[in-house]
Amino acid sequence: xxxxxxxxxxxxxxxxxxxxxxxxxxxxxxxxxxxxxxxxxxxxxxxxxxxxxxxxxxxxxxxxxxxxxxxxxxxxxxxxxxxxxxxxxxxxxxxxxxxxxxxxxxxxxxxxxxxxxxxxxxxxxxxxxxxxxxxxxxxxxxxxxxxxxxxxxxxxxxxxxxxxxxxxxxxxxxxxxxxxxxxxxxxxxxxxxxxxxxxxxxxxxxxxxxxxxxxxxxxxxxxxxxxxxxxxxxxxxxxxxxxxxxxxxxxxxxxxxxxxxxxxxxxxxxxxxxxxxxxxxxxxxxxxxxxxxxxxxxxxxxxxxxxxxxxxxxxxxxxxxxxxxxxxxxxxxxxxxxxxxxxxxxxxxxxxxxxxxxxxxxxxxxxxxxxxxxxxxxxxxxxxxxxxxxxxxxxxxxxxxxxxxxxxxxxxxxxxxxxxxxxxxxxxxxxxxxxxxxxxxxxxxxxxxxxxxxxxxxxxxxxxxxxxxxxxxxxxxxxxxxxxxxxxxxxxxxxxxxxxxxxxxxxxxxxxxxxxxxxxxxxxxxxxxxxxxxxxxxxxxxxxxxxxxxxxxxxxxxxxxxxxxxxxxxxxxxxxxxxxxxxxxxxxxxxxxxxxxxxxxxxxxxxxxxxxxxxxxxxxxxxxxxxxxxxxxxxxxxxxxxxxxxxxxxxxxxxxxxxxxxxxxxxxxxxxxxxxxxxxxxxxxxxxxxxxxxxxxxxxxxxxxxxxxxxxxxxxxxxxxxxxxxxxxxxxxxxxxxxxxxxxxxxxxxxxxxxxxxxxxxxxxxxxxxxxxxxxxxxxxxxxxxxxxxxxxxxxxxxxxxxxxxxxxxxxxxxxxxxxxxxxxxxxxxxxxxxxxxxxxxxxxxxxxxxxxxxxxxxxxxxxxxxxxxxxxxxxxxxxxxxxxxxxx
RNA sequence: GGGCGAUUAGCUCAGCGGUAGAGCAUCUCGUUUACACCGAGAGGGUCGGGGGUUCGAUCCCCUCAUCGCCCA
Numbered sequence: 024x025x026x027x028x029x030x031x032x033x034x035x036x037x038x039x040x041x042x043x044x045x046x047x048x049x050x051x052x053x054x055x056x057x058x059x060x061x062x063x064x065x066x067x068x069x070x071x072x073x074x075x076x077x078x079x080x081x082x083x084x085x086x087x088x089x090x091x092x093x094x095x096x097x098x099x100x101x102x103x104x105x106x107x108x109x110x111x112x113x114x115x116x117x118x119x120x121x122x123x124x125x126x127x128x129x130x131x132x133x134x135x136x137x138x139x140x141x142x143x144x145x146x147x148x149x150x151x152x153x154x155x156x157x158x159x160x161x162x163x164x165x166x167x168x169x170x171x172x173x174x175x176x177x178x179x180x181x182x183x184x185x186x187x188x189x190x191x192x193x194x195x196x197x198x199x200x201x202x203x204x205x206x207x208x209x210x211x212x213x214x215x216x217x218x219x220x221x222x223x224x225x226x227x228x229x230x231x232x233x234x235x236x237x238x239x240x241x242x243x244x245x246x247x248x249x250x251x252x253x254x255x256x257x258x259x260x261x262x263x264x265x266x267x268x269x270x271x272x273x274x275x276x277x278x279x280x281x282x283x284x285x286x287x288x289x290x291x292x293x294x295x296x297x298x299x300x301x302x303x304x305x306x307x308x309x310x311x312x313x314x315x316x317x318x319x320x321x322x323x324x325x326x327x328x329x330x331x332x333x334x335x336x337x338x339x340x341x342x343x344x345x346x347x348x349x350x351x352x353x354x355x356x357x358x359x360x361x362x363x364x365x366x367x368x369x370x371x372x373x374x375x376x377x378x379x380x381x382x383x384x385x386x387x388x389x390x391x392x393x394x395x396x397x398x399x400x401x402x403x404x405x406x407x408x409x410x411x412x413x414x415x416x417x418x419x420x421x422x423x424x425x426x427x428x429x430x431x432x433x434x435x436x437x438x439x440x441x442x443x444x445x446x447x448x449x450x451x452x453x454x455x456x457x458x459x460x461x462x463x464x465x466x467x468x469x470x471x472x473x474x475x476x477x478x479x480x481x482x483x484x485x486x487x488x489x490x491x492x493x494x495x496x497x498x499x500x501x502x503x504x505x506x507x508x509x510x511x512x513x514x515x516x517x518x519x520x521x522x523x524x525x526x527x528x529x530x531x532x533x534x535x536x537x538x539x540x541x542x543x544x545x546x547x548x549x550x551x552x553x554x555x556x557x558x559x560x561x562x563x564x565x566x567x568x569x570x571x572x573x574x575x576x577x578x579x580x581x582x583x584x585x586x587x588x589x590x591x592x593x594x595x596x597x598x599x600x601x602x603x604x605x606x607x608x609x610x611x612x613x614x615x616x617x618x619x620x621x622x623x624x625x626x627x628x629x630x631x632x633x634x635x636x637x638x639x640x641x642x643x644x645x646x647x648x649x650x651x652x653x654x655x656x657x658x659x660x661x662x663x664x665x666x667x668x669x670x671x672x673x674x675x676x677x678x679x680x681x682x683x684x685x686x687x688x689x690x691x692x693x694x695x696x697x698x699x700x701x702x703x704x705x706x707x708x709x710x711x712x713x714x715x716x717x718x719x720x721x722x723x724x725x726x727x728x729x730x731x732x733x734x735x736x737x738x739x740x741x742x743x744x745x746x747x748x749x750x751x752x753x754x755x756x757x758x759x760x761x762x763x764x765x766x767x768x769x770x771x772x773x774x775x776x777x778x779x780x781x782x783x784x785x786x787x788x789x790x791x792x793x794x795x796x797x798x799x800x801x802x803x804x805x806x807x808x809x810x811x812x813x814x815x816x817x818x819x820x821x822x823x824x825x826x827x828x829x830x831x832x833x834x835x836x837x838x839x840x841x842x843x844x845x846x847x848x849x850x851x852x853x854x855x856x857x858x859x860x861x862x863x864x865x866x867x868x869x870x871x872x873x874x875x876x877x878x879x880x881x882x883x884x885x886x887x888x889x890x891x892x893x894x895x896x897x898x899x900x901x902x903x904x905x906x907x908x909x910x911x912x
Numbered sequence: 913g914g915g916c917g918a919u920u921a922g923c924u925c926a927g928c929g930g931u932a933g934a935g936c937a938u939c940u941c942g943u944u945u946a947c948a949c950c951g952a953g954a955g956g957g958u959c960g961g962g963g964g965u966u967c968g969a970u971c972c973c974c975u976c977a978u979c980g981c982c983c984a
Contacts, residue, residue: 028949213984364984409916413982416915420983512982543981569949580935581925587917587980589924593936600949611946657926661934676946761953768953774942802944803952864931871930876967885930885968892931 029606031570050098059095060502067106072151077562088711092737101159107433175488198378200323204429220361225268238290247318250296255281394523433475483521486534572713573599634749641740681798763804781812784834828906
């Protein structure tokens, strides 16, 4: 016997274990079934499950379970990402607490320490994924630093280097002075900061008392200035172009030159040029062949290239000192408040310093071409399509990708340097040494590049490296290109674009046919969840409180395309109610001996009631499948929700009750069988979204005889199951009961009082319907009796004065209040209000139908529909008028 | 500055050419043996403003306002 309420905690972990042990998650590369593959975006090994993960993995799991049930050989490839900077930071923080440090340990010991951390505490998220019910093929779990994946990284690096698509270059990079590494453009966050604009006078050489005033937001970098630039058209400064200024505090002679970059309308119109510490100035420096003077060390402290008093100062300290010294010399003309955007490292949070270093770059521009074409030609499509624009925008303006990082944790770059600096890029040290021996003519000692690769470099290979590339494995052949990538828009650039580029390059085909971009989860006020704001909703806490299914259902129900998801806990609570509702419907079935019947054929049902629920279910099944096929998770969830609660529970079960109690054994048996069948179908249709409760119910009803639901087939329903007549009939009965209920409440009829009712219907079919469903109608509308009586009967006229007259399609029903008394005035008002409503509707439709343009141009079925509506409304109005007349209005 | 998106019931959101919907909240009533994590019923919206296209606009187009996000 099922418990009174479903307790998720009691079944979830055991059910999960059963799924996993049954092998249901496994892919079968040798199977004849068509494959279906999703690459799980590998979460950071340091990560813990947050709401964004819960959403993305729920949606992926829904797709996987759905396609698995459809008979596809599914591979959901799981794994984790080594997350270079994040992981290194975690372990470094630990060392700090032990009064140790990465440097004290040395590289080899440090890396060993990180591996140890990874084995012990890494991958918590992988365990958490299980409580969400995710069903990836865990046997195939990969880690981006696994030997196989690392080999793929080396091979790709070397191959790209050989063809010049990876190269070493000295240019400005985004330098993180806290983490001591270069980072890519994407890892830089622009933040608006309130600062100042300093106007500084630079003396003009050879003209005592003459100055050119430059405006700058970073006065401290003046020590590295190598020019002053003005706009070529700027009359104010034309006479100074070609001459020189004397850099204050330093005394260096720097040219005044004309360059379009200087904006005459901004600041003073003249700008200082610091090519080694500003990306725009770097370009000016290149155009004019200016020297580049690096004035910072790796901590962004002033180095020995600056005058002695400033050496060793931190950049912010230096700013104060330099401004003070310039003021002392009367060289600060003015200081204006100024809002500017300042680059910050997304990991460290410190201000990024443009710094001149040697780094490895990927020629992203060249690689982007094939990826752009793939999307243009539709070999990969985005859902929703509008994200393609974002993708194109980024890809068409892509910059060289700086892939080297000055970290220890990651894939060390396979480059070795000879004594003279010659670089040998090879997959192994032995190969590098061989290359060096042939280059130098003798064995030569080499030193390996200490840097590691950007974490996203290995992630970019994920769709094929996890399948065994470069080996020509069966899996690679079978599952690549994958079917769909599911992810948030925030990593289109970081990851999607790069997988596209490297997939096209090395596999000769796109990594996925479809990219489904889902919304970001925000809190109920629409704010991004963050620790700082304290508005984080922990998915694991929700699972504990409401069950994984309630959380999954909520996320699916809210996952409308192209919108942020504002998650309120009340939604999860509400959908837990749905899970419980289903549970109780199953209890009802159980209590009434409704168990699955072998060989039951839903098409063979005789009772209208049963034909109706069968057809209704078939339509729901089609809707759910169509929604999932179109990635409309909210529609799938909505369809199953409304059917289960609004149709099956609210009406079908109520109608079934009198049938079960009836003497007609055949009818009862058929209804029992249909009830069990429908429940079975519901758990199938709901399983991808709410796998735990559905599996539990399935187990309960089949006693395990039919195997696990996770491995069951997705139901398909032949169109002949949909019986329009049965559906219309039941719709009418529902309308009848609803109308009576509504009128009773409106007229303050005590709920317990059972009224005698009379129905007058012109169409004999209606009376037939009433007779068929009489028991249900009496019960649900709380009537003592329902008899046929014509409005022309004398009795009708008498009763009408003490009765509520309920108007429904094709009929009018009298609810006799003789015993309880009748407020005629109130009844008149009620009928009058209803006729007013109908009149205005008639008016609206009549006007429409009176419009020749409408008749001429609207689709015929629309016109027909309006005619029908008008006819019905007119009939309703006639009934209401007669009803009013009868009570003397 | 460039781009994208939003503005629909008190709140959070669906719908996106032809009868305005859901969840939560509110109000009234109810414990009729599946379910109070419930049931019945009700109230509540000139679908941001203005213009246009159309027989017809919440839906398409333009414009304004407000608010987000991304990129510079």
